[in-house]
Amino acid sequence: MTDATYWDTRYAESTAVWSGDANAALVHEVGDLTxxxxxxxxCGEGGDAIWxxxxGWTVTATDISAVALDKAAAxxxxxxxTVDFQRHDLGASFPAGTYDLxxxxxxxxxxxxxxxxxxxxAAAAVAPGGILLIEGHQDFGPFAEQHRSHGDISFPVPAEVLAGLRLAEGEWEVLRCETHDRLQNGPDGVPAHRTDSTIKVRRLPR
Structure with missing residues (x-):
């Protein structure tokens, strides 16, 4: 099964896969930016892009799933x-241009x-003065069973993610590189603790 087929199938199985709300980390890290x-x-069903x-942002949002993008556009x-929704398999194609976020x-x-x-x-697409924000998991939390269908997933620690970006010295400022705890409702609706990570870097103005 291709990646696109997997996600199209998953998004077609239910009216909503995600809550529709913006990710809390995005709201926290971006709320004070111009x-x-x-x-x-x-982008999935578009919660972050719509937020x-x-x-006030001019937003381009991409996903591999045409089903997800149709839902997001609706x-x-x-x-x-208005959001410019584009379908990309990010390993094969990537949105053109540079962005402030x-x-x-x-x-x-x-x-x-x-x-x-x-x-x-993603780092190459950040404009001078712009921000790259990467949110990741450090564990499966209450969703270990669901994640088994996703295939092998590794959760590198923030320092490893940052090193993998190969940011040129003197061109970037590291604003955050850390893990944090959060509560997330599991499949049974019961809140459970989960450890996530935040990488926030800024490309310095020229």
Whole structure:
């Protein structure tokens, strides 16, 4: 099964896979930034992209799943915001241009292309003065059973993710590189602790 087929099937199985709310880490890290252009990688049903657009950002959002993108476009229309939704298998194609914010929230591709390669492309898409925000997991939390169907997933620690970005010395500022605890409702609706990680770096202005 291809990555696109897997995600199309998953998004077609239910009305909503995700809550529709923006990721809390995105809201926390981006809320005080001056809106500009934003790229949302792995946008799913559009929760983050719509939140960004509502807060004044000009948003390009991409996902591998055409089913997810159709849902996201419908949600954006309902919210009265404009988002440029594009379908990309990020290992094969990547949105053009540079952006003031590039966000990769829990992006774990199932294909043959390493996550590190996609994050390198994400860093290259950050404009001078812009932010790259990467949110990841450090454990499965209450979703170990569901994640087994996703295939092999590794959760590198923040320092490893940062090193994999190969940021040129003197061109970037590291704002956050750390793990943090959060509560997340499990499949049974019971809150459980989960450890996530945040990488937030800024490309210095020229």
């Amino acid at each position: 809106p500009g252009t934003a790229l949302d990688l792995g 960004l657009a509502r807060h 949600h954006a229309a309902e919210a009265g915001v 590039v966000s990769a929230q829990f992006l774990y591709p199932r294909g043959d292309v390493p996550r590190e390669q996609i994050l390198l492309a």
